[in-house]
Amino acid sequence: MLTISIIDSNVFYRESLYLLLKEYFSINKIKVKFTESDNAFLPNSDLVFVEVDCITQCLHTLPIFGYGFMGRIFPVLEYGAIHKKADNTHPCINKFPIIYREDTLSTIIGKVTANLLFLNEKNMLSCNRVISKDCHVCSQHRLTQRETEVLRLMAKEYCVTAISNILRKSIKTVSSQKKSAMNKLRISNNRDLYAFLRKNSELLRYG
Incomplete structure (x- = not known):
C-alpha cells in the first residue's frame, strides 16, 4: 500500500x-x-x-x-x-x-x-x-542528527536543562543546537516552535 x-x-x-x-x-x-x-x-x-x-x-x-x-x-x-x-x-x-x-x-x-x-x-x-x-x-537547511534529537526531546516537554543532562551536553551547546534548528526551520520564537513540535510530533518520532 x-x-x-x-x-x-x-x-x-x-x-x-x-x-x-x-x-x-x-x-x-x-x-x-x-x-x-x-x-x-x-x-x-x-x-x-x-x-x-x-x-x-x-x-x-x-x-x-x-x-x-x-x-x-x-x-x-x-x-x-x-x-x-x-x-x-x-x-x-x-x-x-x-x-x-x-x-x-x-x-x-x-x-x-x-x-x-x-x-x-x-x-x-x-x-x-x-x-x-x-x-x-x-x-544549509538540513537538520543535523543532534538538532533533531533536541527537537524530539523538546516535543516530549523536556526543558533545555533536562535535555543537556540526557544528551550529556552543556546547556550552552543544547541552546545553540536549538537556535540553529529554529533558524533552519525559519521559526523565530518559542511559541511558534512549540506549535511546530505539536503539529509534527509524529514526524519527530522517526527523525
Whole structure:
C-alpha cells in the first residue's frame, strides 16, 4: 500500500489532485491511503505533493523529513516560478519531478507513473543523497542528527536543562543546537516552535 501526502493551501487544487490520484490508483488496482491535511510531512509517505511559492523555497522543508525518508517528492508550483532567479536557487530542483499547476491531467499522471518506478529501485536517488551531495543550498537547511534529537526531546516537554543532562551536553551547546534548528526551520520564537513540535510530533518520532 502506498501512502500519499498532499500539502497545498489551494483547497480546490488539493481536492482535484486527490480525486485524480485516487481514480488513477483505483484503475490500476494499487492500494493507497492519503494522510490527513494536519499530518503534513509524514516520514513514511511514499509520495509527497508539496506546494511551493517559488524555486528558491521549494526544498526548505526537506530538513524535517528526517534522514530515513525514501519517498518521492513532487514540488507543486506555478510555471512562472521556475524562471525566477536568485542567489540561493536550489541546484537539485531538477532531480525532482515538478508538478506545474498548469499541467494537464495526462501530464500529471505521466509524471506520477514514471516516478513510481523509483520506489522499487534499490539504487533510487533518495532525498538524502540529493541534499547531502548535490545541493549546497539544501545542505544549509538540513537538520543535523543532534538538532533533531533536541527537537524530539523538546516535543516530549523536556526543558533545555533536562535535555543537556540526557544528551550529556552543556546547556550552552543544547541552546545553540536549538537556535540553529529554529533558524533552519525559519521559526523565530518559542511559541511558534512549540506549535511546530505539536503539529509534527509524529514526524519527530522517526527523525
